[in-house]
Amino acid sequence: MIYITAYNSPDLDGIACSIAYSELINKLGKPAKAIYSGDLGLEVEFVKNFTNNFPIEKRAGLFEGDAQFILVDVSNPDDIDPNIKPEKVIEIFDHRELVFTEKFINAQTTIERVGSCATLIIEQFKEHNQTPSQNAAVYLYSAIVSNTTNFKTPDTNQRDIDAAEWVRGSASLPSDYVNQLFAAKSKIDTTNLYFALSQDLKIQTIKDKKIGIAQLEITNIERITTDLKNELENALFKIKIAEQIDLIIFQGVDVIEGNTIFYTIDEESSTIFAKALETQDLRPHAPLKINKIILRKSILPKLDRAMI
Ligand SMILES: [Mn+2]
Missing domain, CATH: 3.10.310.20 (DHHA2 domain)
Known part of the structure; x- marks a missing residue:
């Protein structure tokens, strides 16, 4: 089995990439499963409730001996589930400046400076002439909007804008969706x-x-x-x-x-x-x-x- 995962307690970008890339790998005929470790934030909870579809499993503990891994939105061995052995990682997608890809000796890496890792995953769909499901499209679109603060952060580039526009077509979202997403992640109070x-x-x-x-x-x-x-x-x-x-x-x-x-x-x-x-x-x-x-x-x- 190939497990697709991000860093411990992933944000929306990590969750979206795990869900969508496992869907793509499955469409291409290989068995793959999206997993996460740790806890989830308000933003992920919002999209999870909005879609009522969360095809990713929480995992803790050891993996079977022949398990392989694909990392999304992370390229630092210190940030992942310690049960994942770096030599079992076969592929990495990340969009960070500081990367530690030399620690993953068997991985093919795609490290590109874009605003959101979801952009890299959407480009993979395009490259393989595949379209994400509506569910995956909602996660991917939400991840780009969130990571780039609705295309306002200085690291947003044309690839993020193009990817978001392309995937929004499959997501069929209400017009006030972005406001709903930002309102949900802003519900910070004394308890959280x-x-x-x-x-x-x-x-x-x-x-x-x-x-x-x-x-x-x-x-x-x-x-x-x-x-x-x-x-x-x-x-x-x-x-x-x-x-x-x-x-x-x-x-x-x-x-x-x-x-x-x-x-x-x-x-x-x-x-x-x-x-x-x-x-x-x-x-x-x-x-x-x-x-x-x-x-x-x-x-x-x-x-x-x-x-x-
Ligand atoms: Mn990210």
Whole structure:
């Protein structure tokens, strides 16, 4: 059996790619199964309820000896289910800058800098002259819209736009669908803020410091640093301890307004992130708003330079 999967606790892009690519592999006559490990976020839950069709199975534990794997939306062995042996991975699709494909010695890789991995999977359908089912089309379209913040993030390119337009034809969605999707992922409150932040947390070690960027991409982002300020402080502190992080920042992107809010809880993080963001105005416990969408992956290389 070929298992198709993304990273632990996948986002909508990872889920959509797993579902759709296993469908394509099946259409091409090979048995394949979409699986995931970990937990799912609000966005995935929304599309799952919208379609009432979720052809992907939660897996935990060992796989049979002859199992093979295809990874989508991930190319880092540290981010996948530890039961998956890197040498059993036969194919990888990812759209990240930092990749670790050399660790997967038997994998054919497609790593392309597009806004969403779903774009790469849609291009596979086109290449094989296949059309996704309505269900797979809804997942793929939703993944591109979500990953590119409705085609607004700086890494969105023409391939994402073309892929989304092509797949939307098979998805037959209501005209307010994108608003529904963004509203669903914005239902953050005191009960789920910590989970949402830990689910979209990127940890990277730069110059011996473990750095965490906790991200939310939702509507009305200012609410998180005002109404939910105490919960935000607590969540960042809890994550810092749990993950043994040296520097931590909250990065909130407002998907409607197109701006970004940063928030820190300690002096050292403020100082380093201020340098990376080229601002004088980042102070602990005070939100800093920047009037454009800033992506996490554009901050990481700047941190490297800021930490000399
Ligand atoms: Mn992705």
